[in-house]
Amino acid sequence: MPYEGSRPLPAPTPDELRARIPGWGADLAPEHRRTWQQLEDVGDTGAHWDLPERQGPDRGRERSIEHGMLPPVWGTAQPLHGLSGAIRRVAYDRFSETKNTRWLLLVLGDRVDAVTAHARSLLSRRPDDPITQTGVLAEPDHRPLTSRFGRGRVDLRHTWLDPIIVVGPWVLTAVLGIRALRRLGRRG
Amino acid sequence: MKAMTYRGPYKIRVEEKPDPTIQHPNDAIVRVTRAAVCGSDLHLFHGMMPDTRIGHTFGHEIVGVVEEVGPSVETLRPGDRVMVPFNIYCGSCYFCRHGLFSNCHNVNPNATAVGGIYGYSHSTGGYDGGQAERVRVPFADVGPSVIPEWLTSEDALLLTDAFSTGYFGAQQGDIAEGDTVAVFGAGPVGLAAARSAWFLGAGRVIVVDHLDYRLEKARSFAFAETMHLHESGDIVLAMKKATGYLGADVVIDAVGAEADGSVMQHVTGAKLKLQGGSPVALNWAIDSARKGGTVSILGAYGPLVTSVRLGDIVNKGLTVRGNQAPVKRQWPRLLEHIQAGHLRPSELLTHRFPLEHIAEAYHVFSSKLDDCIKPLIVVGEE
Numbered sequence: 214m215p216y217e218g219s220r221p222l223p224a225p226t227p228d229e230l231r232a233r234i235p236g237w238g239a240d241l242a243p244e245h246r247r248t249w250q251q252l253e254d255v256g257d258t259g260a261h262w263d264l265p266e267r268q269g270p271d272r273g274r275e276r277s278i279e280h281g282m283l284p285p286v287w288g289t290a291q292p293l294h295g296l297s298g299a300i301r302r303v304a305y306d307r308f309s310e311t312k313n314t315r316w317l318l319l320v321l322g323d324r325v326d327a328v329t330a331h332a333r334s335l336l337s338r339r340p341d342d343p344i345t346q347t348g349v350l351a352e353p354d355h356r357p358l359t360s361r362f363g364r365g366r367v368d369l370r371h372t373w374l375d376p377i378i379v380v381g382p383w384v385l386t387a388v389l390g391i392r393a394l395r396r397l398g399r400r401g
Numbered sequence: 402m403k404a405m406t407y408r409g410p411y412k413i414r415v416e417e418k419p420d421p422t423i424q425h426p427n428d429a430i431v432r433v434t435r436a437a438v439c440g441s442d443l444h445l446f447h448g449m450m451p452d453t454r455i456g457h458t459f460g461h462e463i464v465g466v467v468e469e470v471g472p473s474v475e476t477l478r479p480g481d482r483v484m485v486p487f488n489i490y491c492g493s494c495y496f497c498r499h500g501l502f503s504n505c506h507n508v509n510p511n512a513t514a515v516g517g518i519y520g521y522s523h524s525t526g527g528y529d530g531g532q533a534e535r536v537r538v539p540f541a542d543v544g545p546s547v548i549p550e551w552l553t554s555e556d557a558l559l560l561t562d563a564f565s566t567g568y569f570g571a572q573q574g575d576i577a578e579g580d581t582v583a584v585f586g587a588g589p590v591g592l593a594a595a596r597s598a599w600f601l602g603a604g605r606v607i608v609v610d611h612l613d614y615r616l617e618k619a620r621s622f623a624f625a626e627t628m629h630l631h632e633s634g635d636i637v638l639a640m641k642k643a644t645g646y647l648g649a650d651v652v653i654d655a656v657g658a659e660a661d662g663s664v665m666q667h668v669t670g671a672k673l674k675l676q677g678g679s680p681v682a683l684n685w686a687i688d689s690a691r692k693g694g695t696v697s698i699l700g701a702y703g704p705l706v707t708s709v710r711l712g713d714i715v716n717k718g719l720t721v722r723g724n725q726a727p728v729k730r731q732w733p734r735l736l737e738h739i740q741a742g743h744l745r746p747s748e749l750l751t752h753r754f755p756l757e758h759i760a761e762a763y764h765v766f767s768s769k770l771d772d773c774i775k776p777l778i779v780v781g782e783e
Contacts, residue, residue, distance in 0.1 A: 224604020
């Protein structure tokens with residue numbers, strides 16, 4: 214018991230552990246324990262520059278205001294655009310990373326992006342397909358019932374919420390869309 | 402090229418996208434042969450990571466073949482078979498010089514707390530990821546390494562994140578010989594952390610999860626004692642009893658933002674995004690540690706505030722450490738372990754999907770179907 218000075222449940226001996234566990238204790242030596250620490254002697258990283266060459270013109274690249282300058286290298290995957298881009302721009306330009314407002318605006322930008330992209334997809338040759346894109350077609354081949362039931366899975370306690378959260382916005386959008394169309398129809 | 406693309410929460414598909422191009426003299430273009438889906442990709446898939454933009458390609462566990470290099474690349478040549486760490490980093494800034502590759506200051510304009518990560522939203526720099534036929538690899542002389550001939554691509558793939566991160570988590574725990582190490586979460590990273598704890602001299606390793614098949618893997622792959630979250634009742638109390646009421650010397654949180662176990666915290670954190678994720682596993686870790694012990698955090702959390710038991714951290718005198726793993730620092734030693742026959746990381750792979758069926762891979766992994774521990778995405782020929 215910890216009420217006394219000794220460890221209540223001593224571990225097996227090193228010999229017992231070495232016999233049972235491949236590689237047991239191989240990294241006990243200090244030289245094998247240095248790779249997570251903040252050390253200056255990391256050796257040759259492969260960098261042959263003091264400051265990397267600049268990637269190119271920034272073309273209005275957004276950045277955290279906690280940066281003193283635009284760093285020399287960045288990703289160019291999906292530039293800011295449209296309404297979601299404007300929301301994200303406000304988040305980056307006005308708020309430091311300490312502010313929850315910044316992150317909540319970015320989450321809002323994500324949701325606006327998702328809705329507008331879905332609306333645009335309806336006008337494209339390949340509209341979003343909520344069936345295939347969720348991967349739900351994998352269900353029949355991957356033991357949907359025996360994977361879930363009778364196994365004490367804790368996530369089943371909230372799983373009933375998930376379809377509401379996933380399908381809910383689609384239903385809400387459809388309802389609001391139909392209402393808007395009706396109003397337009399009445400005016401016409 | 403074909404690439405997985407994000408279409409909104411819970412929605413992805415494979416699209417034709419333009420091939421990536423050299424944008425910096427030290428860039429390389431890698432033709433991806435194998436990729437994996439990481440547990441943290443699921444946070445993106447579920448819409449949890451701020452600034453995940455429509456059209457983004459996920460994937461930060463990548464191996465492939467170099468197809469093209471920029472003019473300043475000195476160490477890689479087209480045709481090299483390479484493994485790519487999930488961190489994008491310059492190798493020369495203040496943080497890289499201190500070994501904090503995951504905190505590089507030169508690659509992520511969007512935030513200062515974290516460096517660049519492939520396919521992990523614009524919060525980590527806005528780089529497209531490797532669940533695609535090709536990927537842009539910045540700082541080709543710094544990040545990727547040629548895969549040794551004796552190492553299979555599948556073993557190499559697990560070193561690009563999951564196993565290296567697990568090993569890093571055990572290192573962060575600063576395990577002393579004979580310590581009792583508790584690991585919350587028996588996903589790929591938790592299993593890797595549990596297995597690695599033995600290398601550092603752990604005396605006992607206890608793994609907690611709510612899925613039988615993952616606990617079975619914890620016993621067979623990580624040689625660990627196991628506790629079923631559902632059957633143990635109050636998991637902190639069970640952990641105290643299992644350790645003679647001392648608590649574990651080291652506790653590793655390998656769960657992160659989408660922890661199950663508390664419906665309220667799951668809904669406020671994982672679903673409604675009112676917290677930086679569900680803090681339930683982290684709080685269990687804090688409460689399961691012995692006084693004066695260490696909590697090592699590997700689980701990914703969002704940037705919003707999270708209701709963490711700070712009072713317990715102070716009152717118990719805990720040391721709490723967390724970071725994204727600086728993956729490449731772990732490689733030399735892990736390669737020695739593999740060569741010595743101490744482990745085969747690819748034993749964590751349970752399912753294989755072609756890139757065209759990646760939506761199914763996400764669903765099976767996310768819904769924990771068919772005893773899936775780690776899905777591999779077969780992208781191109783080796």
